[in-house]
Amino acid sequence: MSLGSAHPKELRERIRRGEWRRPTAGCASGYVQANLVILPRDLAYDFLLFTHRNPKPCPLLEVTDPGSREPVRVAPGADLRTDLPRYRVYRDGVLAEEATDLLSLWRDDLVAFLLGCSFTFEAALLKAEVPVRHLEEGRNVSMYITTLPCAPAGVFEGPLVVSMRPIPPEKVARAAAVTARFPAVHGAPVHVGSPEALGIRDLGRPDFGDPVSIRPGEVPVFWACGVTPQAVAMAVKPPLMITHAPGHMFVTDLRDEALAVL
Amino acid sequence: MSLGSAHPKELRERIRRGEWRRPTAGCASGYVQANLVILPRDLAYDFLLFTHRNPKPCPLLEVTDPGSREPVRVAPGADLRTDLPRYRVYRDGVLAEEATDLLSLWRDDLVAFLLGCSFTFEAALLKAEVPVRHLEEGRNVSMYITTLPCAPAGVFEGPLVVSMRPIPPEKVARAAAVTARFPAVHGAPVHVGSPEALGIRDLGRPDFGDPVSIRPGEVPVFWACGVTPQAVAMAVKPPLMITHAPGHMFVTDLRDEALAVL
Numbered sequence: 202m203s204l205g206s207a208h209p210k211e212l213r214e215r216i217r218r219g220e221w222r223r224p225t226a227g228c229a230s231g232y233v234q235a236n237l238v239i240l241p242r243d244l245a246y247d248f249l250l251f252t253h254r255n256p257k258p259c260p261l262l263e264v265t266d267p268g269s270r271e272p273v274r275v276a277p278g279a280d281l282r283t284d285l286p287r288y289r290v291y292r293d294g295v296l297a298e299e300a301t302d303l304l305s306l307w308r309d310d311l312v313a314f315l316l317g318c319s320f321t322f323e324a325a326l327l328k329a330e331v332p333v334r335h336l337e338e339g340r341n342v343s344m345y346i347t348t349l350p351c352a353p354a355g356v357f358e359g360p361l362v363v364s365m366r367p368i369p370p371e372k373v374a375r376a377a378a379v380t381a382r383f384p385a386v387h388g389a390p391v392h393v394g395s396p397e398a399l400g401i402r403d404l405g406r407p408d409f410g411d412p413v414s415i416r417p418g419e420v421p422v423f424w425a426c427g428v429t430p431q432a433v434a435m436a437v438k439p440p441l442m443i444t445h446a447p448g449h450m451f452v453t454d455l456r457d458e459a460l461a462v463l
Numbered sequence: 464m465s466l467g468s469a470h471p472k473e474l475r476e477r478i479r480r481g482e483w484r485r486p487t488a489g490c491a492s493g494y495v496q497a498n499l500v501i502l503p504r505d506l507a508y509d510f511l512l513f514t515h516r517n518p519k520p521c522p523l524l525e526v527t528d529p530g531s532r533e534p535v536r537v538a539p540g541a542d543l544r545t546d547l548p549r550y551r552v553y554r555d556g557v558l559a560e561e562a563t564d565l566l567s568l569w570r571d572d573l574v575a576f577l578l579g580c581s582f583t584f585e586a587a588l589l590k591a592e593v594p595v596r597h598l599e600e601g602r603n604v605s606m607y608i609t610t611l612p613c614a615p616a617g618v619f620e621g622p623l624v625v626s627m628r629p630i631p632p633e634k635v636a637r638a639a640a641v642t643a644r645f646p647a648v649h650g651a652p653v654h655v656g657s658p659e660a661l662g663i664r665d666l667g668r669p670d671f672g673d674p675v676s677i678r679p680g681e682v683p684v685f686w687a688c689g690v691t692p693q694a695v696a697m698a699v700k701p702p703l704m705i706t707h708a709p710g711h712m713f714v715t716d717l718r719d720e721a722l723a724v725l
């Protein structure tokens with residue numbers, strides 16, 4: 202079953218009915234996908250400031266009003282408690298559980314942050330004939346916790362997480378140019394080649410997602426990743442933080458081209 | 464005395480010594496200028512969210528930590544209490560006083576927001592041979608409170624304020640293209656022609672700044688303006704809000720081209 206040509210509304214309905222529990226890469230192609238971070242209101246200012254100071258890993262699409270489950274700007278009518286395939290619940294910085302909905306966990310003081318996801322620009326990469334290996338191989342994208350620190354804000358601090366796509370050397374420049382047009386979904390790569398410089402020891406053992414094949418001569422290209430807040434949660438240990446499960450994104454009604462800069 | 468070729472550090476020092484109390488348009492050409500909004504910490508979350516929801520009038524460059532007078536990211540070493548030519552103090556939504564420094568008003572719970580200013584892209588307009596009338600006439604830019612509402616956030620809501628530059632018709636497209644490269648300082652115009660559609664009755668009577676000459680055939684072009692928070696303050700009436708005086712900006716150490724998108 203592929204949902205590549207589904208409208209986001211149809212995709213979200215199928216997810217809500219429990220018919221799609223897998224990563225959303227390639228789903229509803231051409232529409233903006235988003236990372237989810239849910240925090241109690243008393244941590245919301247520090248996290249909002251964290252997103253402003255770290256726009257590459259945390260490009261902010263929408264912030265809901267406290268208690269509201271509906272992202273009225275990017276997907277009116279959607280319900281953030283049910284419309285993602287899989288969630289993660291962190292308590293005191295520890296992954297306490299995974300869940301397929303948040304109906305029993307929801308509280309009136311929760312604020313949801315939606316951050317652009319790099320799955321969004323993969324349709325643009327494919328159109329530009331840049332291969333996207335994890336789509337070819339039917340896997341989740343490879344993600345790594347780096348040794349680069351984010352800019353701290355209030356209680357929030359921690360390492361940058363990156364996603365990696367192996368790119369043929371003659372297409373690296375094109376991949377950079379194509380993705381630079383989409384700053385709202387992480388934009389241009391933060392790093393090209395040299396995983397050691399990011400503190401990554403083994404590309405075959407990602408911290409999140411799946412490993413993918415890297416063919417001879419291909420260059421690992423790294424983009425800032427919206428899983429960064431999950432690494433930050435592990436470092437900061439807030440009492441409660443709910444996120445999407447890596448790769449299992451919220452799909453918005455925004456067209457990707459509507460977010461392109463030029 | 465013109466300070467067009469001064470380095471921002473030199474300009475800020477002269478302002479601090481009381482040697483420049485005039486608008487900063489044309490000063491330290493090529494460097495990013497910023498609007499200032501200072502609020503108590505308990506209003507900071509709502510205002511930070513307001514800037515996110517209204518990126519055209521409120522493109523956020525930096526938020527200081529509570530009590531800090533130094534914008535460490537955009538102008539290390541500067542002091543926001545003394546380095547602007549003129550300030551406005553709003554109490555309960557009323558302009559209570561103008562001040563040339565904030566030394567006696569400063570408090571440990573104050574948070575400063577710096578928002579990009581359209582003066583920044585005027586050097587780029589001039590380079591592209593687009594005339595900037597208020598610079599030609601040695602006046603402050605014309606600013607108007609419109610009837611368009613901003614997106615509300617928490618307690619903050621109110622009308623959009625725009626700046627206006629009259630542009631010869633054959634150069635309007637170029638003015639739009641040049642400024643679109645600078646979203647961090649308001650970016651492309653929000654409106655071209657037709658002041659009535661914005662609820663502006665008389666271009667000769669701006670709400671802030673000075674009137675400028677409009678020559679026969681010239682088109683009024685409107686950009687979102689960082690004075691918007693001052694109109695919002697008048698609508699929302701927070702107990703205390705301190706801003707720059709219109710046109711009297713904070714000049715950062717950032718080069719304008721460093722903020723250009725492509």
